Amino acid sequence: MSRRYSRITGTGSHLPPRRVTNADLVAELAARGIETSDDWIVERTGIRARHLAAPDVPASDLAVPAARAALAAAGREPGDIDLIIVATSTPDMVFPSTAAIVQHKLGMAGCPVFDVQAVCSGFVYALTVADALIANGTANRALVIGAEVFSRILDWSDRTTCVLFGDGAGAVVLEASDQPGILATDLHADGKYVDILCVPGGVSGGQVLGDPLLKMDGQAVFKLAVGVLDKAARAVLAKAGKTEADIDWLIPHQANLRIMQGTAKKLHLPLDKVIVTVHEHGNTSAASIPLALDHGVRSGQIQAGQTLLLEGVGGGFTWGAVLLNM
Ligand code: UT7
Numbered sequence: 001m002s003r004r005y006s007r008i009t010g011t012g013s014h015l016p017p018r019r020v021t022n023a024d025l026v027a028e029l030a031a032r033g034i035e036t037s038d039d040w041i042v043e044r045t046g047i048r049a050r051h052l053a054a055p056d057v058p059a060s061d062l063a064v065p066a067a068r069a070a071l072a073a074a075g076r077e078p079g080d081i082d083l084i085i086v087a088t089s090t091p092d093m094v095f096p097s098t099a100a101i102v103q104h105k106l107g108m109a110g111c112p113v114f115d116v117q118a119v120c121s122g123f124v125y126a127l128t129v130a131d132a133l134i135a136n137g138t139a140n141r142a143l144v145i146g147a148e149v150f151s152r153i154l155d156w157s158d159r160t161t162c163v164l165f166g167d168g169a170g171a172v173v174l175e176a177s178d179q180p181g182i183l184a185t186d187l188h189a190d191g192k193y194v195d196i197l198c199v200p201g202g203v204s205g206g207q208v209l210g211d212p213l214l215k216m217d218g219q220a221v222f223k224l225a226v227g228v229l230d231k232a233a234r235a236v237l238a239k240a241g242k243t244e245a246d247i248d249w250l251i252p253h254q255a256n257l258r259i260m261q262g263t264a265k266k267l268h269l270p271l272d273k274v275i276v277t278v279h280e281h282g283n284t285s286a287a288s289i290p291l292a293l294d295h296g297v298r299s300g301q302i303q304a305g306q307t308l309l310l311e312g313v314g315g316g317f318t319w320g321a322v323l324l325n326m
Contacts, residue, residue, distance in 0.1 A: 007181035012069025046257025050166030050282030062169035063147035083139035087122030120314025122286030146286035166282030170290025184239035193317035232321035248306035
C-alpha cells in the first residue's frame with residue numbers, strides 16, 4: 001500500500017482593515033512622549049507598516065475569513081473539513097480553544113479542533129501535527145490556521161517591542177494525497193530561554209497575576225534565531241534527501257528582515273527566493289508564515305509543483321521547519 005501524504009490544496013489570509021504606517025505610529029507614540037522613528041524601525045527590522053485589529057475583534061474573527069479564502073481556493077466547503085488546528089498565542093478566551101470558536105463560526109460541528117501554542121513557531125508546529133494526523137489516517141482534510149491579535153499584549157509604552165508587531169491571520173487546507181505534499185518536518189524547543197520572549201502573566205482568582213504584556217530581549221532572540229533556523233532548514237533538507245538548490249522559495253517567519261537575510265545567506269539563497277511581507281505586516285507571530293505563503297501564491301510568485309521551505313522561530317524558545325511541494 002502506498003504511503004499517505006498531506007498536500008496544501010488552498011491558501012487564504014486576512015488582515016484587519018486598519019493599516020498603521022511607521023509615520024502614523026511615530027506620531028501616535030510621540031503624542032505619548034515615546035520617541036522612535038521611521039528610520040530606526042526600517043533600518044533595524046524592515047517594517048514599514050502593520051495592520052491592527054479594532055479592540056473588539058478577536059483572533060477568531062481574523063481566522064474565519066482567512067479560512068474561508070483557503071477553502072474557496074481549495075474548492076472545498078466547511079463540511080468537507082474533518083480537523084481544525086489554530087496556532088495562536090492570543091486566543092479569544094482562556095478556554096475553549098479558538099479552534100472551537102472558529103469551527104462554530106464556520107457553521108461546522110463534530111470534527112476534532114484544538115489550538116497549538118508555540119508562539120511564532122506555531123504555524124510550523126500546527127502544520128506538522130496536521131500532517132501527522134493525516135498520514136496516520138485520523139483526518140483527511142484539515143484547516144490549519146495561524147491567527148493573532150498581538151496588539152492586545154503589547155506594552156505601548158515600550159518602544160523596543162510595540163513597533164514590531166501586527167495582527168492578522170493565514171490559513172491552509174491540507175488534504176490527504178498519495179503524492180507529497182509535505183516532504184519533511186523538524187520541530188524543537190528549549191524551555192531554558194522562556195524569559196527572553198514571554199508574556200509573564202496569567203489569570204488567577206479573577207485577577208491578572210503577573211505582567212500580561214510582551215517582554216523581549218531582542219538581541220538574545222536575534223542571536224539564537226539565525227543559528228537554529230539554519231539547523232532546522234538543513235534537517236528537513238537531509239530528511240527529504242534534498243539540497244539547498246532544490247528550494248524554490250524560502251518562507252521564513254516574518255520578524256525581522258535582517259534575520260531573513262541572514263538565514264537566506266547561510267542557505268546560499270538569493271533574496272529574490274525569499275517571500276518577504278514583514279515590511280507590510282510587521283511581526284504577526286503564528287500568522288506570519290501562512291500570511292506570507294498566501295501572499296506568495298496570490299501574487300503568482302509561488303507555482304504548483306515548486307518546493308517551499310517554511311521556518312519559524314519564537315517564544316519558548318521554539319523553532320522548526322517544514323519542507324513541502326506545492
Ligand atoms: O517573533 C519572534 C522572534 N523575534 C525576533 O526575531 C526579534 C529579534 N530581534 C530583533 O529583531 C532586534 O533585536 C530588534 C529589532 C528587536 C532590536 O534591534 P537591535 O539592532 O538588536 O537594537 P537594540 O535592541 O540593540 O537597540 C539599539 C538601540 C538602543 O539604544 P542605545 O542603548 O544604543 O542607546 C535602544 O534603546 O536602539 C534603541 N531603540 C530604539 N530607538 C528608536 C530600541 N527600540 C527603539 C525604537 N526606536 N523603537
